[in-house]
Amino acid sequence: MAASPPVHPVDEVPPVAQLGAFGLQHVLAMYAGAVAVPLIVGGAMGLSAADLAYLITADLLMCGIATLIQCVGFWRFGIRLPIMQGCTFAAVAPMVMIGTGSGGLPAIYGSVIVSGVAMTLLAPVFGKLLRFFPPLVTGTVILIIGLSLMPVAGNWVAGGTGAEDFGRPANIALAAFVLVVVLVAQRFGPPLLSRIAVLAGIAAGVAVAVPLGFTDFSGVGQADWIGVSTPFHFGLPTFETGAIISMLIVALVCMTETSGDFIAVGEMTGRKVDPRGLADGLRADGLSTVLGGVFNTFPYTAFAQNVGLVGMTRVRSRWVVAAAGGMLVLLGLLPKLGAVVAAIPAPVLGGAGLVMFGTVAASGLRTLAQVEFRDNHNLTVVAISVAVGLLPVGVPTVYDQFPDWFQTVMHSGISAGCVTAIVLNLLFNHLPGRSPAAAPEASVPVDLAGGPGENTVEQTGEKQV
Numbered sequence: 282m283a284a285s286p287p288v289h290p291v292d293e294v295p296p297v298a299q300l301g302a303f304g305l306q307h308v309l310a311m312y313a314g315a316v317a318v319p320l321i322v323g324g325a326m327g328l329s330a331a332d333l334a335y336l337i338t339a340d341l342l343m344c345g346i347a348t349l350i351q352c353v354g355f356w357r358f359g360i361r362l363p364i365m366q367g368c369t370f371a372a373v374a375p376m377v378m379i380g381t382g383s384g385g386l387p388a389i390y391g392s393v394i395v396s397g398v399a400m401t402l403l404a405p406v407f408g409k410l411l412r413f414f415p416p417l418v419t420g421t422v423i424l425i426i427g428l429s430l431m432p433v434a435g436n437w438v439a440g441g442t443g444a445e446d447f448g449r450p451a452n453i454a455l456a457a458f459v460l461v462v463v464l465v466a467q468r469f470g471p472p473l474l475s476r477i478a479v480l481a482g483i484a485a486g487v488a489v490a491v492p493l494g495f496t497d498f499s500g501v502g503q504a505d506w507i508g509v510s511t512p513f514h515f516g517l518p519t520f521e522t523g524a525i526i527s528m529l530i531v532a533l534v535c536m537t538e539t540s541g542d543f544i545a546v547g548e549m550t551g552r553k554v555d556p557r558g559l560a561d562g563l564r565a566d567g568l569s570t571v572l573g574g575v576f577n578t579f580p581y582t583a584f585a586q587n588v589g590l591v592g593m594t595r596v597r598s599r600w601v602v603a604a605a606g607g608m609l610v611l612l613g614l615l616p617k618l619g620a621v622v623a624a625i626p627a628p629v630l631g632g633a634g635l636v637m638f639g640t641v642a643a644s645g646l647r648t649l650a651q652v653e654f655r656d657n658h659n660l661t662v663v664a665i666s667v668a669v670g671l672l673p674v675g676v677p678t679v680y681d682q683f684p685d686w687f688q689t690v691m692h693s694g695i696s697a698g699c700v701t702a703i704v705l706n707l708l709f710n711h712l713p714g715r716s717p718a719a720a721p722e723a724s725v726p727v728d729l730a731g732g733p734g735e736n737t738v739e740q741t742g743e744k745q746v
Contacts, residue, residue, distance in 0.1 A: 290597040291362060291552050303596050304604030306480035308612075309625065310637060311365050311584045315344050315609075318368035318579055325377045326385070332515075334616065339510035339577045340368060342613025347569035347581045348606030351562065352599040360554065360562030362546050363602040365587035366569060368579045369535050375527040376579065378685065384521050390574040391518035392528035397570030397580070400532050404567060407536055408560030414544055417710070418702045420648030421663050422541035425670035425698035426585045427642025432674060434638050437631030444627065452628040455495065459486040459632025467593075479590060479633045486629035495626040508616045514577045527685065528580070532570075534696040535582045536563055541699055542583035545641075548648055549588075550597040585695070589641035658709040665705060670698020 295303065319336035328336070347366035354361045372393075379389050438456040440447045463482035467475050474481060490496050543562050547554035554562075569581040591597065654660050673679055674694040680687065691697045 289552060291550050291599050293598045294600045295596075295598055300601060300604045302477050302480060303594070303598075303601040304608055306477055306483075306594070307365055307587050307590060307602055307605035308608050309483050309630075310479065310590050310633065311344075311367055311587050312625070315340060315367045315584075318373055322373060322376050322380060322389075322579070326380045335508075335510070335514065336577065338508045338613055338616050339514075340579070340613075341609050342510050343569065343573050343576055343578045343581070344368070345606045345609030345611075345613060346572065347565075348609065349603055350565045350569055351583075352603040352606060354561065354565070357561050358565045358568055360543055360558050360565065361599055362543065362550060362552065362554075362558075362562075363587075363591050363597060363599045364543065364546060364562070365584045365602055365605060366566075366581045367584040368573075369531070369538075369582040372528065372531045372535075372580045375524075375531055375685070379521075379524045379527065384519055384524060386515040386577075387517060387519045388521050388524045389579075390513075390515070390577070391520040392524040392574075393580055394518055394571055394574035395520065395525045396528040396532040397567045397572075397574060399529055399567070400536060400570060401564050401567030403532075403536065404560045404563035407540060407563050408556040408558075410540075413703060413707065413711075414540060415706070415710075416648050416651045417659055417662060418699075418706050419541060419544045419548070420645050420650075420652065421666045421702045422645070422695070422699045423545045423588075423648055424642050424645030424663075425667060425702075426538075426541065426545075426695050427589065427638050427640070427645060428667070428671060429674050429694040429698075430585060430589075430634070430638040430641065434631050434634030437627040437634055439628075439631070441627030451493070455486060455490060455493075455626065455628040456632035456635070458489060459483065459629050460635055462486070463633060463636050477594070479593070479637065482633050482636075483625065483629055486632060487625055490626045490629060495628070496624050498624050505616050507614065509614060510576045510578075512575050512577075518574060531580060535566065535580060537699050537703075538695050539563060539566055539583045541695075542585060542588050545588050545644060545648075546583075546591060549592045549644060585638075585641060589637040589639075589644070592644045593637060593640040662702060662705040662709060666698050666702035669701040670694045673697060 294300070316337050319340045320333065323333045323336050344367050348364070351359050351364045351366055352361065353359060376389050379392060380386060382388070384391075436442045438453055440449060440452040444452075446452065459482045462485045463478045466478040466481045470478065470481070487496070539562070540559060543554050543559055547558075566581055566583075573579050573581055587602070649663065652659055671694055673692050677692075680691050683691070
């Protein structure tokens with residue numbers, strides 16, 4: 282009897298205990314970012330506390346559904362990789378402008394639905410563009426993603442944006458404690474503990490934070506036991522031309538960013554993304570965005586912090602992230618459970634975020650190690666792309682005098698760097714023109730690890746991009 286083919290690590294189903302622990306780790310890593318978008322948009326619109334709570338519950342429910350669609354998949358929807366889904370921050374500024382205008386939430390949801398349909402229809406086109414995302418581009422984008430997320434972790438470390446005690450030494454000490462626990466668990470812990478090092482750090486941080494008065498569980502008692510988001514809770518959607526155009530720009534930005542995330546996870550898990558898989562993943566994003574507009578929430582995309590968690594823990598199973606999606610669905614249906622998770626102090630998340638976001642940046646460097654930088658323009662591509670990507674991160678107001686459509690693209694360091702890397706790669710490595718001087722023809726195998734090993738590249742005169 283012929284032996285069954287080995288199961289790829291992406292398709293492996295860990296034991297139930299590990300599945301739960303690894304999945305919870307993903308939920309904790311993205312929870313603060315998941316609820317930030319409805320909090321920001323709803324707060325800017327002056328919504329009541331009850332409406333804000335409803336937006337958060339709806340968002341958690343749809344985050345879970347979108348994650349299940351992406352990880353488990355059906356027909357041609359879903360990339361079937363460990364991809365965690367959440368509301369995109371690229372849509373925050375346009376949605377605030379739409380929502381605070383005459384259209385309100387119905388205009389936001391109308392534009393979200395149209396953009397989701399457009400993403401679904403454009404997915405096959407992006408799938409055919411995969412050849413324009415070589416390691417030169419993807420490594421640069423992954424590096425920018427990690428570096429761009431560092432201010433998010435920094436704000437958490439200091440106590441969270443807008444906190445009255447922002448920057449208090451005790452906040453930073455708590456974050457440092459979490460960071461040390463993560464490092465100790467990863468370096469000295471047994472294999473299982475090492476793989477849930479982030480969860481161990483967060484748990485230890487909460488255990489220390491409770492007696493020190495960092496936590497506030499008052500919201501748990503006020504939350505309902507059951508909460509179900511119903512379609513068009515805030516009224517039937519309206520379709521305004523200006524709102525739709527703004528959200529279509531956001532859709533293109535999201536598709537560009539998500540393509541980089543998909544390819545990054547493909548590299549990390551050893552299941553490289555082909556054009557069909559990329560199209561299936563983007564199509565799932567489009568479907569989730571349409572559902573978001575129907576169920577009172579916002580556009581969905583891959584969450585970069587969870588990409589970093591995949592790289593750090595080396596847990597490649599998509600069923601782990603699917604379990605996390607199931608937990609989010611539960612949190613969306615049981616607001617009391619969501620309130621418990623929301624009570625985790627920002628500095629605790631910050632200590633874990635430093636590790637996760639740094640891992641994303643390091644993964645980008647690892648991808649760039651595959652690229653040949655000798656006697657070509659690849660170093661220029663990386664240098665300019667990183668500079669453009671980090672400009673709005675370091676100077677958030679740099680583009681405030683530009684038109685709204687320009688700000689939508691360039692205010693996101695990830696999308697700005699991604700677009701720049703794609704354009705420069707086309708300019709230097711695809712368009713005909715004067716070629717750089719050829720490298721010597723001799724082929725010298727070089728071990729990237731600095732000694733004998735499997736990771737070698739052939740240094741030849743041919744560019745590796």
